[in-house]
Amino acid sequence: MTKNTNADSTTHAALTGEFLLGGDLPVHRLGFGAMRLPTGTFQGPARDPETGVAVLRRAVELGVNHIDTAWFYRREGVVVNELIRAALAPYADDLVIATKVGPLLDSDGVPSGEAGPDELRGLVEDNLRTLGVDRLDLVYLRVGGMSAPGGVSIADRFAVLAELREEGLIRHLGVSNVDAAQLAEARAIAPVAAVQNSFHVQDRGDAGLLARCEKDGIAFVPFFPLGGGYRPIDATAMAAVTTRHQATAAQVALAWLLASSPVMLAIPGTGSLGHLEENMEAGRIRLTPDDFVALGD
Template sequence: MTVHADRNLRLADGLTVGRLGYGAMQLPGAGSWGPPQDHGTALAVLRRAVELGVTHIDTSDFYGPHVANDLIREALHPYPGDLVIATKVGVVRDEWRGWNAAAEPESLREQVEENLVRLGRDRLDLVYLRVGGDGLMVPGDTPFAESFGALADLRRRGLIRHLGLSGVTTSRLAEAREIAPVVAVQNRHHIFDRSGADVLSACETAGIAFVPYFPLAAGMLRPGLDLSQAPPGMAPSPEQLAALDEIAGRYGATRVQAALAWLLGHSPVTLAIPGTSSPAHLEENLAAARLNLTGDDIAALDKLA
């Protein structure tokens, strides 16, 4: 049996995206801070992504800060009619390049307005509230219901089309759905890290899109990288990489392509948003949409975590 992953996913009425999109976090400089190493190349990557059929770009105004959104507008505005731009709020950067929770209602309103201005839009397609419940960031002091309720109010006012959650637990997801519809959840999840499995299962049951961040283990699947510099829990073992390479080799594919194909085949509600500032890596990533793994391959890769 071969698993033919659907190429598109319907998030909500009138909102359908390609299951393999693009994440803009790597467009700014190192650490998602400051201008890109090469401004022209950053613009070229965005334009090439759309040329190759990407209809889902994931960004945030705290990437840079402001840099990713400014590049997206410069490269792509006026936007294609089918392009969905998702952004995240609930975090601000400081002068030490830290990532700080900022989920007070007034701050969220300011962040939404900043995203609107920077992206040149009257309404944001999809806005995630970055919660931090998956351990990547420390949650702030604002009650969750108050924060999500503030975004729900902005949705009612027409500034946001759809709402999502990032770094969320299953209990927070349930709580949010009592306040307003949730169309997508973005948690850490990749071929070597299944810490988001319970949230993924909840999304499958509810018909909510699941958007793994760090789909390529924070770049640890790229050959030649120093795995000793990997964030905690990110570095794959030589045995894991060998197993992935063995399956990828059967298709004449790279380990990156096999890992992305696994994400799409592992669950029908998954959207992949690999990010890169390299035109060559962009082409490699998007070619994964043509790789159809067998059910046996997916089952074997399921065991690698």
């Protein structure tokens, strides 16, 4: 059952305040992740593209002006970037679209490979073409698969994106699934506007990296803010808080993220209009000190 829902409101995302992404792009702190628009899982069947278009348009109606996509978000001919273009072009002046490059799809459509430095320009150009833009607002170098970050140098690949930024094809750069050493390596090459790592109310392993981002004014944008099926949220452990606010576990988890740091940007994703409405209602929740204690703070 979806709670705390008011379909007539059009300002849910705006209630979370703004963050200056890269120091010059104001975005509402509650955005939208587009990964689940073409399919529920990377190996699942393709979803109806018309539903994806409807979800995107409703997200913008609800105040979203930060949409997170990726070159590899596609399934059986349903390509997220093309859905975004069909739904939202010509783009509003305040809409910020972030994308990711790095992973390559195998024959089953799973992002199991990884692009080398010589392949990144082509991936960036594909994003430009499918989104229908001359410059990308934010491009992350997504490192590795679902394994823990760290252990490899990202300098050669990040340097390619830095060159594309100098050419004017990219406005801001980010890194995803990195550790502190990889972030430092990237920052020695070019400014980093955002970090996208796994993080949620019950998965706080990157708290140290979040603190570094907060100190330096870098956006921290967790992927799988609700668990994503890999580290799922235990709703039972949150029962006291959800009951107190008459909210869902997803709503409380998103509210906790937004309250945890001023540089936190939440990008919950869904292919369902109902779940979209539910997630956006998180912007209305204000957690109390007792809530934070109950949630493990």
